[in-house]
Amino acid sequence: MRPVRLALVPGEPAGVGPELCVRLAQQPRDHALTVFADARTLQAAAQVLQQPLQLLPFDRSRPAAADAPGTLSLVEIPLPAPPSFGTPDPRNAAAVVRALHAAAAGCLGGTFDGLVTGPVHKAAINEGGIAYTGTTELLARQAGCDVVMMLANDIVRVALVTTHLPLRAVADAITPQALADTLRITHAALCRDFGLADPVIAVLGLNPHAGEAGHLGREELDVIEPALDRLRAQGMRLVGPLPADTAFLPGKLRDFDAVVAMYHDQGLPVLKYSGFEQAVNLTLGLPYPRVAVDHGTALDLAGSGRADPSSLFAAARTCAAIARLRQSV
Structure with a gap:
């Protein structure tokens, strides 16, 4: 070549x-x-x-x-x-x-x-x-x-459903279509650009404790879980929705090829703490x-x-x- x-x-x-x-x-x-x-x-x-x-x-x-x-x-x-x-x-x-x-x-x-x-x-x-x-x-x-922002280093890859939005606007932007588009683009990029034949993607919940069965918000029950079920039926390996406060534990990250976060400051602080100097920003879907x-x-x-x-x-x-x-x- x-x-x-x-x-x-x-x-x-x-x-x-x-x-x-x-x-x-x-x-x-x-x-x-x-x-x-x-x-x-x-x-x-x-x-x-x-x-x-x-x-x-x-x-x-x-x-x-x-x-x-x-x-x-x-x-x-x-x-x-x-x-x-x-x-x-x-x-x-x-x-x-x-x-x-x-x-x-x-x-x-x-x-x-x-x-x-x-x-x-x-x-x-x-x-x-x-x-x-x-x-x-x-x-x-x-x-x-359509594109997806992903930040990655040698420890974790984090893709975002929403990017630069005020926090009060995030929940309304987490729609079934937005989530499905993000996951499809991320899955395709993991296969094509990272050479992963059957990637496993962890999906975070929006609310604390991933909504606590609806007691801390219904976005997981009404939006996220149904969208994941539809994509699982199409063959994607998706884990979640997971509580964001424990999803990044090293023992769990070893089982995932990427993490999809609902908003900017949910996933990126962890990535930057784990290796800011070597981190890069990828635009998936181009x-x-x-x-x-x-x-x-x-x-x-x-x-x-x-x-x-x-x-x-x-x-x-x-x-x-x-x-x-x-x-x-």
């Missing part, structure tokens, strides 16, 4: 994303990386880190090959305002979004086999006049498909693999050279592994 081609987007140019991309460029790798970014910003980050960086214009006609350490293929996305470390500039919002769209379009068109993304600054994009809820939602709209870092822009660290690149390294490794698995099918 040829080496896979990955598109790389640093994210917010005033954050740590450019520095992390420069550090990633120094690593030996068995895949080709093309960064969609402003060249001056990357060179400024390389200067801060005192690391070599050679940017080579991307040439689609050139056969995919693993890059030498210290080099990155580049699709230039110029920034209208030179970034200042730690201070996002809304004038650059359109360029940040353009880089994401261009890289994703390359994946949809088959030029690239996967997408790796750094952290964006949502407030700066919105202040730049672009309505923006998140990269996951942007990529789903562009591809025209026609291509997309893996992102599991942290924000870290504006307070930008320009210091102290940002931990572990999550971006893990994201690139994970994306390349998924891309190779899809390539082999």
